[in-house]
Amino acid sequence: MRHQRIAFGVMVAFFALAPLAMYPIFLMKVMCFALFACAFNLLIGFGGLLSFGHAMFLGIAGYGSAHAAKVWGLTPEIAILTGTAAATALGLITGLIAIRRQGIYFAMITLALAQMVYFFSLQANFTGGEDGIQAVPRGMLFGVLDLKDVWAMYATVLATFIAGFLLIYRAIHSPFGQVLKAIRENEPRALSLGYDINRYKLLAYVLSAGLAGLAGATKSIVFQLASLTDVHWTMSGEVVLMCLVGGLGTVFGPVVGALVIVAMANYLAQLGAWVTVVQGVIFVVCVLTFRRGIVGELGHFLKKPL
């Protein structure tokens, strides 16, 4: 486990020092997506469940926290918790439906459920339809710390990201995480050992939904915007891509993947439709020749799981 601690130290040092060289807004975006990707990875990497609808949690939490901060005038920490709670509740409802099937069906079901949430977001009143919720106030954290200051905001996002990451890390290495792995490897055997596999799957799904929600809720406070982009299926595809590039089932892969994909989207933004093509090409190349991903390959090279 020592090398994982070192890797963790490197990661924290990177995000603590990087704002000296890079735009803090860009890094905050990376951290929000990194947390989102880590939450997604918990489900596919350790539970073996490929969700193609994780954008619904990111999006609904974004709307929840934006609504709480703007309309109800709550402080940012309560707004973020509201958004996270909304995503967790949605995770519980959709989870009960989705875990009834496995494999490819699970992917199709989550995709369809997310599309339903997308249409709901498009039509509901509080989401603002095509406009989204704009000009969300960042507010005063705990009533004292003004988040309009970019460094206060940065520290908040960093703390949220690290807390979420550690929670996932803890979950993976707990007995709960081991049972999840057992279910992924051999479901009938886990069942015959007396584990209530549906309950474990549901718990993993809800945990993943809640953490994806935490990422979405924080994101809407940082960018002061909750929009349909975050609920659309392209976002669900993007998070799959982040994990694939970084390394499915690795601990640090999603973070690296998020950094790569967000950076790429930033540099290619002026190319418009080409971003979609480039993402598609990365998908195809990764699946055909680079299935371990960046961190997976690195771990393979060092002969240590990262």
Add this chain to the structure above:
Amino acid sequence: MTEIFGVPTQALFGQLLIGLINGSFYALLSLGLAVIFGLLNIINFTHGAQYMLGAFCAYFLLNKAGLGYWWSLAIAPLVVGAVGVLIERTMLKRLYRLDHLYGLLLTFGLALILQGLFQFGFGASGLPYPIPAELSGGRNLGFMFLPNYRAWVIVASLAVCLATWFVIEKTKLGSYLRAATENPQLVQAFGINVPRMIMLTYGFGVGLAALAGVMAAPIYQVSPRMGADLIIVVFAVVVIGGMGSILGSIVTGFGLGIVEGLTKVFYPEASNTVIFIIMAIVLMIKPAGLFGSQK
């Protein structure tokens, strides 16, 4: 004007017709998905993009080569099917020994590439495609006005679906196909070229998507995004029907199209989501789908 349940019959039958049209496309597309899934164990995410390719193929044939609708109906499925065969040979073939999820991810990536390329070339707006002269106009049935082209789409897609069902369930070729679905090694041992059969099956499934695309071109406009959202609905249709039976996917496709049309009449707010809601209910009651059997 006559009314049923407080709804003018004109509106009711009009939406029923739209429902049947949508259902024709759901049935054709979910049939292709089911055939491909049966043999390749891959959910073809590119299906929507291949449907779009079919429509664009018809558009090019008309505007660049001067070949009309009826030529397109024959040529587009062959061309797009050939592209499908190429994809199978060069990429999908390498994934059969891996987790099925990689097939989903690969075809998702391909869909992004195709959609992005066409969006770059043609923008997001639709291109018009005329209804063939032989099928323009319509007839008055007394209770509603039925455009000839729409009647043709329903009849043609029903015919194609039933022909596919007949080939798979009732012919020698179909029996090989079903046997290879059950146990490819054993079928190969009997001297049947299974890899070639897999390749042609993929080409056929893709060709069905392209055929649907050509038929859709005069109804919806030809646009790069036409398949993107449709494919998600078709996935829900497939989950509801279960992929076990060919007839099942045909019935589910048409049935859900009608349900969607009726929802537009009675509760329009839910018309986008009704299929997903039905999917959730079916999963709660019968997880394997209406016609499926859970292994």
